[in-house]
Amino acid sequence: MSQHERTVDNGVNVGALLDARDALTEMPEAAQFKWRATSEWRNGTHSRHTVSKFFGLGEEQSHVQEFSFDTDHPEVFASEDNGATPVEVVLVGLAGCLSAGIATVAQNRDIQLNSVKATLEAPMDLAGILGIDSDVRNGFDGITVRYEIDADASEDDIAAIVAQSQKRSAVFDIIANPTNISVDVKKA
Amino acid sequence: MPPNPAQPIDCIVIGAGHAGLAVSACLSEKSIEHVLLERGEVGNSWRNERWDSLTLLTPNWQSRLPGYAYEGDDPDGFMDMPSLIGFIDRYAREIGAPVRTQTTVQSVTVHDGGYRIETDREAWHARTVVIASGACNLPEVPRVTAELPEDIFQLTARDYRNTDQLPPGGVLIVGASASGLQLAEEIRASGRDVCIAVGEHVRLPRRYRGRDIQWWMHHSGLLDEGIDVVDDLRRVRQLPSPQLTGDHQHQIFDLNHMSGQGIRLFGRLMGVRDSTALFSGSLKNVCALADLKMKRLLNQLDDWAEETPGAGPFEPVERFPDTRVDEAPTLSLDLANTGIETVLWATGFRPDYSWLDVPVMDRWGLLKHDCGVVESPGMYLVGMPFMRLRKSSFIHGAEDDARHVTDHLAGYLNH
Numbered sequence: 001m002s003q004h005e006r007t008v009d010n011g012v013n014v015g016a017l018l019d020a021r022d023a024l025t026e027m028p029e030a031a032q033f034k035w036r037a038t039s040e041w042r043n044g045t046h047s048r049h050t051v052s053k054f055f056g057l058g059e060e061q062s063h064v065q066e067f068s069f070d071t072d073h074p075e076v077f078a079s080e081d082n083g084a085t086p087v088e089v090v091l092v093g094l095a096g097c098l099s100a101g102i103a104t105v106a107q108n109r110d111i112q113l114n115s116v117k118a119t120l121e122a123p124m125d126l127a128g129i130l131g132i133d134s135d136v137r138n139g140f141d142g143i144t145v146r147y148e149i150d151a152d153a154s155e156d157d158i159a160a161i162v163a164q165s166q167k168r169s170a171v172f173d174i175i176a177n178p179t180n181i182s183v184d185v186k187k188a
Numbered sequence: 189m190p191p192n193p194a195q196p197i198d199c200i201v202i203g204a205g206h207a208g209l210a211v212s213a214c215l216s217e218k219s220i221e222h223v224l225l226e227r228g229e230v231g232n233s234w235r236n237e238r239w240d241s242l243t244l245l246t247p248n249w250q251s252r253l254p255g256y257a258y259e260g261d262d263p264d265g266f267m268d269m270p271s272l273i274g275f276i277d278r279y280a281r282e283i284g285a286p287v288r289t290q291t292t293v294q295s296v297t298v299h300d301g302g303y304r305i306e307t308d309r310e311a312w313h314a315r316t317v318v319i320a321s322g323a324c325n326l327p328e329v330p331r332v333t334a335e336l337p338e339d340i341f342q343l344t345a346r347d348y349r350n351t352d353q354l355p356p357g358g359v360l361i362v363g364a365s366a367s368g369l370q371l372a373e374e375i376r377a378s379g380r381d382v383c384i385a386v387g388e389h390v391r392l393p394r395r396y397r398g399r400d401i402q403w404w405m406h407h408s409g410l411l412d413e414g415i416d417v418v419d420d421l422r423r424v425r426q427l428p429s430p431q432l433t434g435d436h437q438h439q440i441f442d443l444n445h446m447s448g449q450g451i452r453l454f455g456r457l458m459g460v461r462d463s464t465a466l467f468s469g470s471l472k473n474v475c476a477l478a479d480l481k482m483k484r485l486l487n488q489l490d491d492w493a494e495e496t497p498g499a500g501p502f503e504p505v506e507r508f509p510d511t512r513v514d515e516a517p518t519l520s521l522d523l524a525n526t527g528i529e530t531v532l533w534a535t536g537f538r539p540d541y542s543w544l545d546v547p548v549m550d551r552w553g554l555l556k557h558d559c560g561v562v563e564s565p566g567m568y569l570v571g572m573p574f575m576r577l578r579k580s581s582f583i584h585g586a587e588d589d590a591r592h593v594t595d596h597l598a599g600y601l602n603h
Contacts, residue, residue, distance in 0.1 A: 156484070159480055163473055167388075175469065176468050178458055
């Protein structure tokens, strides 16, 4: 009984999200967002990337501060290891997206989360990127995500939250489904 | 005197399927003069736009219309299309429905405090219009249709009749609703290689604890639930039909049953590169979602059974194995190399309102209405999935909705 009396608070403002959903249903053009990143090569396999501005709700928007990220390759690739590898950043993006979804769906279903931990693993055969075997793809062979969740809910209800989060996840969709990529270049 | 187009009339009903006829019966009860305009024959879609082996997914005891019910000796059976057409035909005669057959509506416009209905035969003026033209007029086919190689034979569930239509090679069925699975089984039985591209779907057993699932849905009151119980009405109205078949051969007609027939499961079809179909990596999750939702429904039914004295007796609580999915489902299929010659779209339908020149459409091309009362005064809608109640999409759901909209319509005419 005490569980039901406790106010569920996962720190997600579901009311605001539901209001936004209603508003964007009425104004589809405001729902058109553009996400951006800039990137500059440093040295070797090391680059630094920044994220600060995006477009949405009909105008330019800014994060509260500029975020920067380094990517590099590890020492076993004879690199300096100044940051995570780009493929690890992909895993981080997936986990970030799914966990945000889990917190939101749980809040919406009145389920208190006590802890949410994920471990991700993605096997890759380097014969692809090294050009050893043209039948091997460059990317992951697959991704496994293992969640360990402590929440005031049954196992099925927790599984349903995780399933719903995948269904609504942008990064899950980006990885699971084909996306056109166009890369232009001009001489600086 | 039969109504005559030269005179303004109280009501025009567009479509003489089960929903339009239910409305006609209610209008006649209220002595409201009306005419039903029907592009073909009574029950036209059931007659001409369904495959040969199709049966209703609801048992005969559930086939009811206002003042009319199934009276045969097989209440637990399922009507095939000829039986259903006979059932609807007899009803039209019994209620003396004023149907103008072979009359296609070409436009409906606002006119002089009512509506002008232009047909290929004559024009009518009516104070009110009831749209009963159906939810499944046009097949909904995803854009990827245009990317398929030209030598692939494509057809939709609306145009499929039987396996004689198909080239001898393999078939990729897109969609895992009742239609997709029924067609998959039939085509597989013809000896063809069959693959199904599986997106979101609804899994449901035909029989549960010794009773038909429709018995449970009906008696537990789930079918009488109104739109106020759902938080995302648009989503619920677009849900694919549950994976059922109109017979008692299999307790559960699901993706595991498909796998058992040697039918291969892929993720949702996302694109085509040259002759290779590309599938989503989400198969595991869409199956998990369907498994969890079915379990939630069965829990709900068990709770109802427990709380309701005299509802039973029932056989013991049962649970079904989770959907079997390969650890790493194949993400692409080279149609040319694997002998796939046909792509069959079982991806749903949408209504056709191309003839409706009244601004009542939302941006998805659906009518703006409140429980069948359309935004334009004197205009009504029936026969749409979950229009007012969960049973709105069923034949027996037509009565409740027809009463609701004709009550409103009568009030509108009187004021």
